[in-house]
Amino acid sequence: MSSEGFDVQYVARLAHLELGDDEARRFSGQLGDILKYMEKLRQLDVEGVEPTMHGHGRTNAFREDEPVQSVDQDLFLANAPERTGDEYRLPKIVEDA
Amino acid sequence: MEFKDWTVASAAEAMRNGEISSVELVKALIAEKNARDGDIQAYLTFDEDGAIAAASEADSRRAAGDTSPLLGIPVAVKDLINVRGQPCTCASKILEGYVSPYDATVIARLKAAGAVCAGRVNMDEFAMGSSTENSAFKTTRNPHDLSRVPGGSSGGSAAAVAGGEAVCALGTDTGGSIRQPASFCGIVGFKPTYGRVSRYGVTAFASSLDQVGPMTKTVEDSAMLAQALFGADPHDGTTALNPVPDFASALRGASLKGLRIGLPREYFVPGTAPEVTEIVKAAIAKCADAGAEIVDVSLPHTEYAMAVYYIVAPAEASANLARFDGVRYGHRSEKSDDVMSLYCRSRAEGFGQEVKRRIILGTYVLSSGYYDAYYGRAQRVRTLIRRDFDEAFGKVDFLLTPVAPTPAFKVGELQDPLSMYLNDLFTIPASLAGLPAISVPAGATAAGLPVGVQFIAPSFADAPLLACARAFEDTMA
Numbered sequence: 001m002s003s004e005g006f007d008v009q010y011v012a013r014l015a016h017l018e019l020g021d022d023e024a025r026r027f028s029g030q031l032g033d034i035l036k037y038m039e040k041l042r043q044l045d046v047e048g049v050e051p052t053m054h055g056h057g058r059t060n061a062f063r064e065d066e067p068v069q070s071v072d073q074d075l076f077l078a079n080a081p082e083r084t085g086d087e088y089r090l091p092k093i094v095e096d097a
Numbered sequence: 098m099e100f101k102d103w104t105v106a107s108a109a110e111a112m113r114n115g116e117i118s119s120v121e122l123v124k125a126l127i128a129e130k131n132a133r134d135g136d137i138q139a140y141l142t143f144d145e146d147g148a149i150a151a152a153s154e155a156d157s158r159r160a161a162g163d164t165s166p167l168l169g170i171p172v173a174v175k176d177l178i179n180v181r182g183q184p185c186t187c188a189s190k191i192l193e194g195y196v197s198p199y200d201a202t203v204i205a206r207l208k209a210a211g212a213v214c215a216g217r218v219n220m221d222e223f224a225m226g227s228s229t230e231n232s233a234f235k236t237t238r239n240p241h242d243l244s245r246v247p248g249g250s251s252g253g254s255a256a257a258v259a260g261g262e263a264v265c266a267l268g269t270d271t272g273g274s275i276r277q278p279a280s281f282c283g284i285v286g287f288k289p290t291y292g293r294v295s296r297y298g299v300t301a302f303a304s305s306l307d308q309v310g311p312m313t314k315t316v317e318d319s320a321m322l323a324q325a326l327f328g329a330d331p332h333d334g335t336t337a338l339n340p341v342p343d344f345a346s347a348l349r350g351a352s353l354k355g356l357r358i359g360l361p362r363e364y365f366v367p368g369t370a371p372e373v374t375e376i377v378k379a380a381i382a383k384c385a386d387a388g389a390e391i392v393d394v395s396l397p398h399t400e401y402a403m404a405v406y407y408i409v410a411p412a413e414a415s416a417n418l419a420r421f422d423g424v425r426y427g428h429r430s431e432k433s434d435d436v437m438s439l440y441c442r443s444r445a446e447g448f449g450q451e452v453k454r455r456i457i458l459g460t461y462v463l464s465s466g467y468y469d470a471y472y473g474r475a476q477r478v479r480t481l482i483r484r485d486f487d488e489a490f491g492k493v494d495f496l497l498t499p500v501a502p503t504p505a506f507k508v509g510e511l512q513d514p515l516s517m518y519l520n521d522l523f524t525i526p527a528s529l530a531g532l533p534a535i536s537v538p539a540g541a542t543a544a545g546l547p548v549g550v551q552f553i554a555p556s557f558a559d560a561p562l563l564a565c566a567r568a569f570e571d572t573m574a
Contacts, residue, residue, distance in 0.1 A: 008457060015415060015460040016422065016437075017453060018445035030514050031458055037515060038404045041474050044481070051476030052483055054305045054335065055291025055531025056556060061334030075198035081429035088425055093436050 006032055100125040101261025105170055105318035108264055112159065112169050119152035119159075119169025122264075123215060126171050130216065130262040136243055138235045139257035141176050142184050143216040151213040158211065167325055168211030173257045173266035176217045177224060177300040178309065180204050183214070187300050188232035189222045191421050191428045191447025201298025202330045203267065203309050210325040218253030218266060222449045223418065224274055224302045226250050227520040228511065231451045236508060239281060241546055245505040248278030254312045255282035259547075265313045265322060269299060271306045272406050273501075273524025276536035276551060279312055280500035283538045283547025285566070286312045287319040290557050291531030292337035295330035303413040304335075306406075306528050316537065316567040320344035323559065342560035351564040353572060354388030359493030363399035364523055369502045376540040376548045377499045380573070384497065387572045392493050396485040401478050402526040407518060408462050408475035409529070415459030421447065454514060483530040486555075495565050496553040498523050500536045504546035523551060533559045535566045539573060 008028045012019045019027070073086065082089040098111075103122065111117045127145050134140050148171065155169035174180060177187040179197035181204075186192040204214060221231035229237045229252025237252045239245040240260030247256040251268030255278035258266050268275040270288035279286025287310045294309045301307060311322035327341045360381065365374070385391050423429035423443025430442035448456070462471035489496065501520055511517045527534040533556070536549040552569070554562035 006461070011457050011461045011464065013441075014464060015456050016419070016440040016444060017448070017456060018438075018441040019453070023450075023453070027454055027457060030454065031461070033515055034407060034458060034518075035461075038408060038471065041401060041404050041408075041478055044398075044401065044478055046474055046477035046481070049477040049480050051473065052479040052529075053476060055308075056335075056337060063331050071199045075196075076425075079195055079198070079426035081423060081427070090424060091433065091435050091439060 006035065100129045103264050104314050105167070105265050105321050106315065108170060109166065109168070109321070119155040119213060120149060122169065123148050123152040123171050123213060126215060126263065133260055133262050136238060137240055137256050137260045137262065138237045139218050139253045139260060139262060140173075140216050141186065141188065141219050141234055141253070144183060147182070148213055148215040155211055155213060163211065165209070165211035166321060167207065169213060170211065171213045171215035171264055172207055172322075173216045173218045173254060173263040174204070174214050175220050175251055175254050175266070175268050177220065177269065178204060178267060179298040180214045183217060185217075185300070186234070187223045188220045188234055189447065189449065189452065190233045191444070192426070193428065195426055199298060202295035202332055203326050204298065206325050206328070212325070216257070216263070218257050218263075220253055221250035222452050223300065223414070224250040224269055224271055225414070225451050225455055227273070227277055227517055228506070229253060229278075230508065231449060233449055238508070239505045241283065242505065242544070245507055245546070246281070248281035248501070248505060250274040251286070251312060252278045255279055255284055255286070258282070258284050258312055258314060265311060265318055267309060268312045269307055269309050270528065271303050271410060272528050273521040275310045275312060276524050276534060276549070277501045277520060279536040280549030281505040281547065283541070283549070284312060284314055285316055285319050285538070286310065286536040287323065287563070288528070288534050289323060289327065289559050290337070290533040292335050293557070293559060294326045295328075295333040295336050297330055297332035301417040303410040304417060305413060306410060316535075316563055316570050317348060319535070320348055320563045320567075323563070327559070337557070339557055344560055344563060347560035347564045348567050351568040351571075352388070353384055353565065353568045356389045356495065356565060357392055357493040358384055358389045359392045359394035359489055359496045361394050361396040361399065361489065361496055361498060363396050364498040369499055370504065372542045373499055373503060373548050376542075377550055380539040380550045380569070381497060383572050384569065387568070394489045394492055394496070396489060396526065398478065398481045398485050399526055402482055402529055403518060403522060405475045405478045405482065405529060406521070406525045407458070408471050409479065411455040411459030412463050412472050413459070415456045415463065418452070418456055423447075451514070479529050482526055486526075486530045486532060490555045494554075495562065498551045498553065500524065500549045500551045504542050504548055527553045532556055533562050535562060537566050537569055
């Protein structure tokens, strides 16, 4: 566990986030400090300790799968940055053959 | 009666007795907002016609015999909770122009109880921050001193209530975002047990921590809102199935006498402002005078809580905020020529600095090779923190602590992210353990800045917690 070699541009690409050079430099320093602070967790022995994933223990919340009236599709599509009829419009994903 | 003096309870009673109508109350609210919000800057948007129409409907319901508990009560809503037909920006440019297609469950429940959604209030972008300075749209001011922050992230909610331009508000709390602004603004802020209130329709920040709660002038008002908000929701599989308590009867005859109140020694350490320590100590003495038994306890893993939180919360945030990609809603970059640059540029242009910082931090701690060292370890330490509380609650009924190490700080005072994060030192542990906690006003500094104390209770002891807080409030009056 170390903040050495923290490549902020690599992580930003994983997060689908474009960063300018200034931004990357600033974040690199700040996140380095924050990760250094996190290192105090290494002081603890957590061998055999169960992880806590949630605020309480409820799991597998089952219910009957019944069709219900859903929200009008048009209300959702109204928020689309670009649409064609009932579809979201995007730049082409598939390359030309 | 001046508008600023209305509470949920007093307004509900006045409306029941026909002394005031909901339309009159909402019109008075709008007048106060228009007079005060130029200074305070709590509201992002306010649909005045819509609020008056909803109030008018509430008045008609009453005329037809409806006796719903919150009938006609205006509630300010933090701008990450969806209200059908209203904007929901999360104080982010990436959601500018977004209109909610549906009601969050908390909104549906409030509306069913008769409440009027009146105005959307400012916050730190996507609830990431402790001062409301991270809003993309405006900087909300503390009504007690306009040069200072109201706290955050529910700073707009706290400032609107404290500034006399809202009767009550909804906030959300992930690591202290209800309790810290409540303390800074001198109001009551209640974070319920994780799972008591549905998160459906509440824009997710950190799903294992987020909880909606009331921000009000009195504990009784928080109890009235909690009564409407609590309950299982088929739309949120993490909501608890336990029966919802009857808060009104829990609050009746509330007393501190005989309660065992624990003081965790790790919360009373150097680094807290002397005036805050003094006010908290005076509050402890009052509790003792009122018959509470004060017990020293220890929560030995407290010092690790902040490191755990700033791994777990950004990790969950990085996953939750992946949905903002410019495809189905929100900002889309005009400078993109393929899908990948559309994602990356839309997010770069839409998100603010703190949000980007946390997305990168969260992505890093979840990335291959680092997952076990950071996220896996943090989840295990989270268990140790939870066990500390379990052990303490074997000895005491409630814990009493400071809410934040300082009173409200100046706008622009905290520039370094880590020192801003330290604000949440005393509120984060209860969040990690999923426990109910409340900030109640306890006094003010010589400069007139409010300071609250925090009571923390065992899981699902929400009603006893509010009863304790109510008794404390009576003691301080």
